Amino acid sequence: MQxxxxxxxGLDYDTFPEAPASPRERTRAGVLQNRRxxxxxxxxxxxxxxxxxxxxxxSPVIPALKLSSDPELHLDKKQASWFGSVFTLGAAAGxxxxxxxxxxxxxxxxxxxxxxxxxxxxxLMAGARGLWxxxxxxxxxxxxxxxxxxxxxxxxxxxxxxxxxxxxxxxPQLMSxxxxxxxxxxxxxxxxxxxxxxxxxxxxxxILLLSFMPNSPRFLLSKGRDEEALQALTWLRADxxxxxxxxxxxxxxxxxxxxxxxxxxxxxxxYRPILIAVLxxxxxxxxxxxxxxxxxxxxxxxxxxxxxxxxxxAIVGAVRLVSVLIAAVTMDLAGRxxxxxxxxxxxxxxxxxxxxxxxxxxxxxxxxxxxxLEIMTLEGTEQPPATSFNYLTLIPLLATMLFIMGYAMxxxxxTWLLMSEVLPLRARGVASGLCVxxxxxxxxxxxxxxxLAVNAFGLQVPFFFFSAICALSLLxxxxxxxxxxxxxxxQIEAFFQTRRMSFRP
Numbered sequence: 001m002q003x004x005x006x007x008x009x010g011l012d013y014d015t016f017p018e019a020p021a022s023p024r025e026r027t028r029a030g031v032l033q034n035r036r037x038x039x040x041x042x043x044x045x046x047x048x049x050x051x052x053x054x055x056x057x058x059s060p061v062i063p064a065l066k067l068s069s070d071p072e073l074h075l076d077k078k079q080a081s082w083f084g085s086v087f088t089l090g091a092a093a094g095x096x097x098x099x100x101x102x103x104x105x106x107x108x109x110x111x112x113x114x115x116x117x118x119x120x121x122x123x124l125m126a127g128a129r130g131l132w133x134x135x136x137x138x139x140x141x142x143x144x145x146x147x148x149x150x151x152x153x154x155x156x157x158x159x160x161x162x163x164x165x166x167x168x169x170x171x172p173q174l175m176s177x178x179x180x181x182x183x184x185x186x187x188x189x190x191x192x193x194x195x196x197x198x199x200x201x202x203x204x205x206x207i208l209l210l211s212f213m214p215n216s217p218r219f220l221l222s223k224g225r226d227e228e229a230l231q232a233l234t235w236l237r238a239d240x241x242x243x244x245x246x247x248x249x250x251x252x253x254x255x256x257x258x259x260x261x262x263x264x265x266x267x268x269x270x271y272r273p274i275l276i277a278v279l280x281x282x283x284x285x286x287x288x289x290x291x292x293x294x295x296x297x298x299x300x301x302x303x304x305x306x307x308x309x310x311x312x313x314a315i316v317g318a319v320r321l322v323s324v325l326i327a328a329v330t331m332d333l334a335g336r337x338x339x340x341x342x343x344x345x346x347x348x349x350x351x352x353x354x355x356x357x358x359x360x361x362x363x364x365x366x367x368x369x370x371x372x373l374e375i376m377t378l379e380g381t382e383q384p385p386a387t388s389f390n391y392l393t394l395i396p397l398l399a400t401m402l403f404i405m406g407y408a409m410x411x412x413x414x415t416w417l418l419m420s421e422v423l424p425l426r427a428r429g430v431a432s433g434l435c436v437x438x439x440x441x442x443x444x445x446x447x448x449x450x451x452l453a454v455n456a457f458g459l460q461v462p463f464f465f466f467s468a469i470c471a472l473s474l475l476x477x478x479x480x481x482x483x484x485x486x487x488x489x490x491q492i493e494a495f496f497q498t499r500r501m502s503f504r505p
Contacts, residue, residue: 034164037236041156041168043209045175047111047148050118050202052179054141057125057195058084060187065134072130079131086135087142088290088444094146095436101147102433106223107155108215111148115203118144122203126196137196149416150436154428157420158216159236162488166331169417174324177408181317217246218489221253252493273422273496274431276480280415281435283473285442287347288466289407291450292400299396299459319401323408335485336414340477343410348470350403355463357395411473421484421492 062083065075075083094114101110121140124133152172160168179202186198214232221229233242233249292299293316327339423431453462484492 034161034238036238037160037164037168039209040159040213040236041171043206043213044108044111044152044155045171046202046206046209047114047144047152048172048175049179049182050141050199050206051145051148052176053183053199053202054118054121054145054179055087055176056180056183057138057141057199058087059184061192061195064192073128073134075131083131083134083138085444085447086138087145088440088447090139090142090144091146091149092437092440092444093139094143094148095150095433095438095440096146097143097433098147098150098436099430099433102151102154102428103222103430106215106219107151107158108210108213110151111155112207112210114144114147114151115207116144117141117147118203119200122196122199126193128193141199146436146440149439150432153416153420154423154432155216157417157489158218159214161237162486165421166336166417166485167328169420170324170328170331170413172416173408173413174321174328177317177320177324181321184317218249218253221250226250248488252489269497270424270427273424274427274434277419277423277431277435278438279476280418280481281439282442283469283476284411284415285439285446286466286469287344287407287411287473288351288403288446288462288469289412290443291446291462292403299400315397315401316404319404320408320412323405324413327409327413331414331417331485335483336418337477337481337483339410340414340481341410341474343406343412343414344470344473344477346406346409347403347411348467348474350399350406351463351467351470353399354396354403355460355467357392357399358458358460358463418481418484421489422482422496424493424496 058080062075062080065073065083066080068074094117098110101113105113117140121137121142121144124137124140128134128137149172153169156168156172157165183195183199186195190198214235215228217229217233217236220226220232229249230242230246233246237245331339419432419435420428450462482492482495487495
């Protein structure tokens with residue numbers, strides 16, 4: 001008797017084939033499969049939250065200290081300038097230390113170690129009895145920020161599967177922006193000492209959560225701890241069937257079991273990805289992001305825009321947050337290079353618009369200084385009060401918002417992501433620290449000399465320079481940056497071994 005078709009089984013016949021999963025079902029399945037990766041990423045990027053919080057800590061604090069009746073804490077213009085900029089020197093030192101700690105302690109322990117200078121720095125500022133405690137506390141929080149800036153992107157990229165690595169790669173920048181927004185909000189409610197106390201909260205939560213998270217499987221394999229690496233990968237993927245991925249990572253690590261020597265560093269297959277990552281960090285700062293954020297209110301005061309500093313911070317912070325969210329959503333859909341092109345183009349237009357407006361537009365009513373920064377002395381700034389509102393005065397605000405949007409949706413988060421993606425495994429720890437060192441040294445130089453350039457050549461000249469750098473960034477992206485969307489770290493590394501310019505055959 002012939003068996004009924006309903007019960008038949010075989011490779012070539014299926015009575016009721018399963019319908020393909022809908023996009024919503026695939027998304028839900030991906031979230032469930034990667035939920036532990038998301039948790040580990042969240043625990044790590046709390047360090048970026050603290051970094052963003054510490055970076056703008058001076059925004060509400062300097063005005064308060066300028067009005068302080070305590071002579072030991074009262075800040076003049078020069079002291080306020082150092083209090084604001086010394087953070088970048090600490091961050092550069094943190095990047096330098098990451099060159100050693102990233103490979104010595106590992107990615108996770110290096111992030112956890114950053115909590116030590118961070119907690120001490122906040123404690124010094126909260127209990128400050130003199131300028132030296134403020135400067136030392138600021139330097140230590142900068143050191144912690146530089147260390148996490150080098151370690152967290154590497155940790156996130158090494159634990160994330162290719163399908164979500166782009167979105168997760170944007171979370172460090174996203175959390176940094178969220179940390180800055182939190183500081184601005186708390187600054188309206190808390191005195192400056194309690195702001196420092198509040199800054200320790202995210203650091204302590206980060207330590208607690210990371211204690212339960214695994215280390216990077218790639219780092220564990222590089223130290224010969226294969227069994228721990230397999231356990232870590234199994235836990236992260238929430239799946240016991242990870243042997244194919246584990247073997248792929250293991251083969252790549254074995255091929256690079258030794259550190260890069262100086263002779264090997266001259267090999268294009270080694271120095272090319274490192275040079276790309278370093279130049280991207282260098283160009284990122286030269287677009288003008290740090291001076292524009294630091295001297296935002298001063299720029300507005302010098303371009304006829306009169307807004308309370310709290311509104312400036314809220315507007316810029318909101319634009320940054322929305323733009324980074326856009327980048328996080330589209331990075332794995334549109335690709336890295338498309339967003340870099342759009343980002344550089346938008347920043348070019350914004351900087352050029354600001355430069356042309358300052359050169360040809362109306363002069364400001366009065367040159368004011370905010371946040372304890374030096375007063376800009378620009379010729380022809382004293383004019384009689386305006387009798388009517390001039391809509392042209394909205395151009396600097398709109399152009400600045402456009403610049404922040406362009407930066408935050410491309411060259412802000414993607415440079416950090418590509419740094420962690422393209423660097424070779426053997427040099428990843430050292431090279432990521434080098435990238436952070438170059439970045440923050442460049443930021444320090446730009447921040448210290450921005451006002452000098454303005455006083456010597458005019459405010460429009462720096463913006464023309466920034467726009468030229470944005471145009472150069474477009475050429476650099478087209479000629480040197482590979483598209484890494486959907487590629488595993490092993491595939492990206494193999495690409496550089498072939499010395500090709502593109503993944504396309």
